[in-house]
Every structure is written in C-alpha cells, then in structure tokens.
Amino acid sequence: MPNRSMPKFPEPDTQPFWDATKNSELKYQQCNTCNEVVFYPRGMCTNCGSSDLAWKTSKGEGTVYTYSVVRQNRNPAFSDLGAYALAYIDLDEGFRMLSNVVGIGNPLTDVKIGQRVKVQFEKQDDGEYPVPLFVPV
Ligand SMILES: [Zn+2]
Structure with a gap:
C-alpha cells in the first residue's frame, strides 16, 4: 500500500470528512439555506455563501x-x-x-x-x- 500524504490538523473545514473515513464513511456537505451540495468540504456554501452547512453521508x-x-x-x-x-x-x-x-x-x-x-x-x-x-x- 502506498503511504499517501495525510492531512495536517487542526484544519476545521475537512476534519469531519477525515474523521468519518475511519468509519468507512464518505462525507459531503449540503447547504441548509439553499440545498446546494458542497464538495470538497469547506466553511461556506459555494452557491449562496451561507456558513450553515450540514454534513451528510454518501x-x-x-x-x-x-x-x-x-x-x-x-x-x-x-x-x-x-x-x-x-x-x-x-x-x-x-x-x-x-x-x-x-x-x-x-x-x-x-x-x-x-x-x-x-x-x-x-x-x-x-x-x-x-x-x-x-x-x-
Ligand atoms: Zn447555499
């Protein structure tokens, strides 16, 4: 197995994504304001700019x-x-x-x-x- 680069924490935008990988879960975000699906993980909606994003499991x-x-x-x-x-x-x-x-x-x-x-x-x-x-x- 290759040893790929690992994320360095603290990194608040992506830590929930990486934590979920330990449970074999693929997480993404969805905006609670406009329902836009957001990926890669980040602090604001790419459509409306809201910071009210929910984590979902793919x-x-x-x-x-x-x-x-x-x-x-x-x-x-x-x-x-x-x-x-x-x-x-x-x-x-x-x-x-x-x-x-x-x-x-x-x-x-x-x-x-x-x-x-x-x-x-x-x-x-x-x-x-x-x-x-x-x-x-
Ligand atoms: Zn939005």
Whole structure:
C-alpha cells in the first residue's frame, strides 16, 4: 500500500470528512439555506455563501466522469504503483471528487467514462486516515 500524504490538523473545514473515513464513511456537505451540495468540504456554501452547512453521508456510489492513467509517478508514495487510474467520480448525491479507480487488472483498458463505481477505503501503513478510492461495481 502506498503511504499517501495525510492531512495536517487542526484544519476545521475537512476534519469531519477525515474523521468519518475511519468509519468507512464518505462525507459531503449540503447547504441548509439553499440545498446546494458542497464538495470538497469547506466553511461556506459555494452557491449562496451561507456558513450553515450540514454534513451528510454518501452511499459511496457513482459514475466515472473522466479519467487519466498515470504511468509513472516520481513521488515516493506512488512510485511502486506502476500505472494507475486517476479519475473524477460523480457521486449519486451530486458532487464530484478526484480519486483513483483501483481493483482493476489494467488501468489502460479497464476504466471507462460512465462506468459505475463504489467507494472503498484504503488504510495507509503509516497514516491515521484511510483514503477513499473507488472500485468497479
Ligand atoms: Zn447555499
């Protein structure tokens, strides 16, 4: 398993998101004023500017919006991975996040735009917080 960079706390906007990963939960926010879905986590609504945001738990299922295959990464945390798929995932609750599609044989041929995927959490050898990644459904 790679040792990905971990968030550094205190960081009030994203700490609830990372804390939830310990329970294998994918959190996002929704505005209590205008109902806008907000992701990545932050202190204010991206639509109306309200700071009245509620934390919600995603079912973790979505669709590949687009992707790219990284063939070589010089960052030591990723250097042993070989080729891997970096993808934008459209979650069914209405937010888009950047992640990896894993659990596939060949990232050059096994990832497709529109493919259904679901979240799984990857524990890090040296990291406190599991990282949300996606596998084909
Ligand atoms: Zn709003």
